[in-house]
Amino acid sequence: MVWKSITRSSIGTTHKQQQKPCQDYGCCTICHSVILGAVADGAGSAKFSDIGAKLAVETALDELLQLGEYTLYLHCPPKPLPDEQARIIFANTLKEVVAALEKEAASSSYSIDDLACTLLVFIATPNWISAMQVGDGFIVIHPQEEEYQLLFSPDKGEFINETTFVTSANALNDMQVCVKSGKQSFICASTDGLERVAIQMNNWTPFSPFFKPLEEYLWETSNPEQNDEYIRNFLESDRLNAQTNDDKTLLLCLYD
Template sequence: MQWQAIGCSEIGSGHIKTGIPCQDFCGHQIISNNQVTIGAVSDGMGSAAHSDLGAKIAVQTTLNCLNQRDWLNNSINESQAQAFFDELLETVVKEIQTVAKKEGYSVRDMACTLLAFIATPNWLVAMQCGDGLIVIRPQSSQNYQLIFQPQKGEYANEYVPITSASADQYMQVKVIAEPIDFICAATDGIEHISLIKSKQWKAYDKFFEPVETQIMRSHKTEAEKKNIVSDWLKSDDINQRTDDDKTVLLCIQNSQNHNSSSGPIQSSNIQLNPSPSPSAISQSPSTSRDPIESLEDDSLNSQPSYNIQPEFDKIKEDIYKFTQNQYHNIDIKLSFKKRILTISVISDQKVDQKNFIDLLRRIDFNDYELPIKEVNINHRGNRNHQYWQYKFSLDSIQPWVNKMLYIILIVILMTLISLLISILSNGLLMQILMYIVYSLILIISVDIYVNQSR
């Protein structure tokens, strides 16, 4: 059995508009007489100025490390794999630090993810740090399996890059002790069209099956296969679904055990539509196959009217810009809910609360395309213990002014009601009734005030 592989990275439409280079990178090598394939994929953090360089260094260094062992004649267990990838991660980060120092960059400006794998005829071992996906199809199955759940960190749209001090705590490692016929390692640019979020990020068979059968197992040459994938990733159909960079690394192990439900593969039946549909690769009319479709996931249609991630990138870039002279080794995590922007400052070093708040107040949060009414800031360590917390409002009227006005209004209202009771209540029964109404109004007012204060 022998391996075949192609890798392809294409810039996202959003990066084309803003003049940002493609921040994805991938690479692979087929070694040991085509019996073993090693691969790596990296996605540079959008807010990091030189993350494209960081991603390239991460992949190249990983491949160099993976190519130093004889995987064909040696097996590996979970604990050995964990120890190996711990060492590999440390090596990659040291190389990034070396280049950053040489070029005069901040290590944070080269932040990126990393996915890596080694596949032999009989087993596969993989690691993932950050978001992205690795999907496989074991030789014993016709179903596609996601190895690791998407890693987003503590907050939505966030992940822990390999340059973070806590990266080793988030790295995932797995050994699969059976032959694998198909591998797809990819960045999160294709996440929403290849995984079903509503089913706990299940691999979408109708996406991966045509990729394997119609492309990788066709009789096309390696260059032709790569061109097909490249054209598809650049297509308007894909760019309408995601404006992020897209990278896929596809590998197959030549085997007679793969039986496609669509019948044998004939290369003459594979052609590219002039205007790619959800299936950029389609069959000729004489042969019908299931196309690469969009996901049947209602969550994709429930996005807010504003795009959070680009604004998060802008906010983080501004925060780093104003704080980097005094605080070099901090991570920023953002979340946005009910018009409240939460900024988590994560580091083991001391961050002075007053000084940091003064630096953040130089940022005009009204300039971003998010309806922010309040900013919460908290400083905590990598071990998740809290140091300090602070919040301020962006409303034109400060919260304490709103509260005072509310109290004054309640006092006036209750005074008027008291006067009304004294005028209208001639009998004991009427007095009791009026005071019950008075008490109810007071209780409701206090309850509203308490809820506003939370």
Template sequence: MNWRVVNASDVGTSHIAAGRGCEDSSWASVDRTSAGLEVLSMFVADGAGSALRGGEGAELAVQAAASFMAGALAHAEFGINDALAVELVVAVRSHIYAAAESTGLTARDYACTFLGIISAPGGTLALQIGDGGIVLDVGKGLEVPIVPMAGEYANMTHFVTDEDAVKVLVTKAFTEPVIRAGAFSDGLQRLALNMATNTAHEPFFSPFFRVLSTAPFDQEDELQKALQRFLSSPAVNERTDDDKTLVLAVQQA
């Protein structure tokens, strides 16, 4: 299996106006288990605007996820299941809580959403805490496996740093590997999803997947720069003033 992956983030115009930087973070990689099986991992975290160090929390979350995956893949037995998702979230939380303790702050000061996709020949797992979104195709067309989470009140959501994060964690498992996949922060939700039906907006994703499906492996830098330009374009900034992150993966034939 050959996956082509690309990810990028761009600061929102409202953050620029407020003198803040981008508080999104992402990570995407294709690695191998100890048995030699390829595994795709892609994660997105979005720092809470109300948190003192939300952007740092998002970066810590994806760093912890990457470290967790490296350790999990080294095990003789690697399974993609709900237990893996729970262990991943616990690892992310532990990393953020340790950072908070070392600085004399609280975990809430590092609050961020967290979502991702893990896929291997034997199956795929989507997991999510908070808003933002996931789209994937395991052979039945592009679908939204998890409805983006809203909090109890308007403009609120759940965070991986919340005490009940493991309880509110939502997962969706598939027995097939992904053919196409995307993960994004909530700054792109209204562009990437039909919010009324919680379905993927195919015209948004199709051009990206078409390019990735034929892109040579030596064009990774060019793909990342092109995605960055798209996220910072007037066409996108006219639709959203929030930070934007997009991670994409396509399985090439």
């Protein structure tokens, strides 16, 4: 059995009209039986948040790859990481992300706030998943023989479109971390552009009809990265764009 995955982003209709770049970024990497994934959503008010989102994702994955070379890949434990160890790992990852953004800002002579973005990261094995979230967006899992589960309630501030960014002073304190044991057949990470169609806002539960076709697509597709027409058409469809004008990112994983 192996992990299959695909990550795709689509620019929102508002950004198209304003001739702005897509401010989302996502990526994942597979090594042996472990998959690492991250997605970030650049702040709409931040001038270079598209650069910040890409740098945050790449830095987070690089940091976890260096950490995992021994502890995760070569000796992948059947039992999940202890909660405290997971929090330490993700706290260190977040610190490295902030350091990379500070370095980028200094070298380009602009404020680190110009790179503001949210960040969601996960480490998954066939037997457990550990994840962190700073800001909004969502990670949904489908454990075997259970219902779809939302790992975190999205971080929403007091006002509309207010959330925590990795560049916020309180980012480390507001970082959410969780560890879930059990076999994970499907994982979906996304930025907040898809929240209103994927998550039932009245009780913060996944909307199964949104996720089921995506999971079935992975089951039926031998190489999702090459056969990506279904995902691209979905993200760029008029029907979806009628419900959200924001940038949209999907990171999908399946252990098959």
